[in-house]
Amino acid sequence: MSPQEFRQFGHRTVDWIADYWERLESLPVAPEVAPGQVRGLLPRHPPEHGEPFEALLHDLDGIVVPGLLHWQHPRFLGYFPANTSGPAVLADLLSAGLGVQGMTWSTSPACTELEQHVLDWLVEILGLPDRFRSDGSGGGVIQDTASSALLVALVSALHRAGKGMVRREGTGGRRFGLYVTGETHSSAVKAAIIAGLGEQSVRQVRTDPATLALDVSHLRTLVMRDVADGVTPLLAVATVGTTSTTAVDPVAAIxxxxxxxxxxxxxxxAYAGVAAVCPELRWLNEGVAEHADSYCTNPHKWLLTTFDCDAFxxxxxxxxxxxxxxxxxxxxNAATESGLVTDYRNWQVPLGRRFRALKLWAVIRWYGVEGLRRHIRQGIGLAAELAEWIRADERFELAAPHPLSLVCFRLRTPPDADPDTANLRLLERVNASGTTFLTHSRIHDRVVLRIAVGGTFTQRHHVEQAWQCLAQEASRILRSTPA
Incomplete structure (x- = not known):
């Protein structure tokens, strides 16, 4: 593809994306496809000769889009948002066009130094401790996801606990303990498996029945038990905004x-940390400055930055x-040998790395801090309004506190009916309607439904439309449920 052809089809591609965003609201949120249906529309063999780019755009409309769950749809309310935005997409295009491989400072100095600077900006924006800044003893790096961040934290913890011996000799039969709750992200268990510690190293700390946050007294009990058994307490995960309910663990006490x-x-x-861009939500950082050895949050969830971008x-x-x-x-190389530069290949699992900092830089510059605050506050405000609608409707009940932009609730059912079955039926009917998309979880082993507000294009009327669909389907289910 020549530069001239790239310019021509680049314009066409940007137009296609803009058109897609404009028509998103008219599309069903979830696809109606069976397993294998998309592959059935694709040629069995690759083309022998090159095809015009128009053919790809044609198949994008005819094959790909109908098979997508539209994460940017304004009524996509199921999982935490995976925000994208114009400046982030354009910066990602610039990153792809530059084709930088930023594994070391010397392979692209600007790639490394811009990332350091933008992450220092983010420390300031979120009110995080200065010791996380690159000009102190710590520093930040952009990982792909919070799962990778946790794995890297675990490897670092092993190195510290073993005083360097684990790196050279492995665990040598030593046993280690990792402390999580049932609400902690599953990446903690996966990290233990990858690091060779096994699931046996993971300790399940109880949660407070009311808040679903980690029970510190039980953590103390488990740690003391491990010490008595000759197990080395290694790493604890405190979650600020759990996946199921956005519970906030007591970081200071932990x-x-x-x-x-x-x-x-x-x-x-990962989800909630970016909300600290708002001064009134800085309580989310309580205990971080005094106690955190590592910390991560995902601008690609709620801060308008295209996936993937985890700040660690x-x-x-x-x-x-x-x-x-x-x-x-x-x-x-001479720069590495001098000790004056950062080589980010030493801060992550893979060797190679993309120029992810460009999109975060573009987002911060385009929206400004106040624009980012406005986006976070809008999501929280819409969730609070939704919670009031649920609270006022006798057919429903709130299932957990909703301090941020996630609302957990369930349908009330007659005494003789199975509430889990009814709520899962409601979820299935709402998602099948194509007008919105929700997800579920379990709290105290009971099914709850989740509505996560915060999408780039989501406005009040979209949340209202989702609520109307939910209420209509609930009425149908309750009419068909035996009293």
């Missing part, structure tokens, strides 16, 4: 236990880089 026993404290604020910080980067650094001869 941190006190971690400090007493030398436990690495990782704060997973450590308080002391030495444990991270000592654990992760491998320097083959072909990567040796």
């Amino acid at each position: 941190g006190e236990v971690c400090r007493r026993h030398g436990i690495w404290l990782h704060v997973d604020a 910080w450590v308080a002391d980067r030495a444990w991270l880089t000592e654990a992760m650094t491998i320097l083959p001869e072909y990567l040796r």
Whole structure:
């Protein structure tokens, strides 16, 4: 493709994206396809000769779009949002066009230094501790997801606990304990498996029945039990905004236990952390400055930055880089040898890395801090209004606190009816309607429905339309449910 052809079809592609955004509201949120249906529309063999780009755009409309769950749809309210936005998409295009491989400072100095600077901006924007800044003992890096951030934190914790021996010799039969709750993201268990510690290392800490936050007294009990059994308490995960309900673990109290026993404290604020852009929500950071060894949040969830973009910080980067650094001869260079630069390949699992900082830089510059605050506040305000509609409707009940933009609720059913079955039927009917998309979870082993507000294009009337659909389907189900 020549530069001239690229210009021609680049314009066509940007127009296609803009048209897609404009027509999103008219599309069904969820696809009506059976497994294998999309593949059945694709040629069995690849083309022998090149095809015009128009053919790809044609098949995008005819094959791909009808088979998508439209995450940017204004009535996509099921999972936490995966925000995208104009400036982020354009910056991602610039990143692809530049084709930078930013594994070391020397392979693209601007790639590394812009990332450091933007993450320092984010420390300021979110009110995070200065020790996370790149000019202190710690620093930040953009990972792909919070799952990778947790894995890197675990490797760093192992390095610190083993005083460097685990890197050279492995665990050597030593047993370690990881402390999570039933509300902690599943990536914690996966990280334990990948790191070779196994599921047996994971300790399940109880949660408070009312708040669903980690029970610190039970954490103390589990840690003391491990110490008595010769198990090394290694890492605790405190979640700020759990996936099921947005519960907020008591970071400060957890941190006190971690400090007493030398436990690495990782704060997973993947969803909720970016909300601290609003000064009135800085309570989400309580305990982070004093206790967190590592912390992550996802601008790609709720801060208008196209996936993937997880912001991950450590308080002391030495444990991270000592654990992760491998320097083959072909990567040796004068800048690295000088010790004056950051090589981000030592801050992540893969060697290569894209220029992700461009899209975060573009988003912050386009919206400004006040624009980002406005987006967060709108989502929280719409969720609060939705919660009032649910509270006022005797057919429903709220199932959990809703401090941010997620509302958990359930349909009330007659005493002889199975509430779980009724709520899952309601979910199925709403999603099949094509007008909205919700998800479910379980609280105290009871099915609850989740509405997560915060999409880039979601406005009040979209939430109202989703609520109307939900109410209509609930009436139908209750009429068909035996009293």
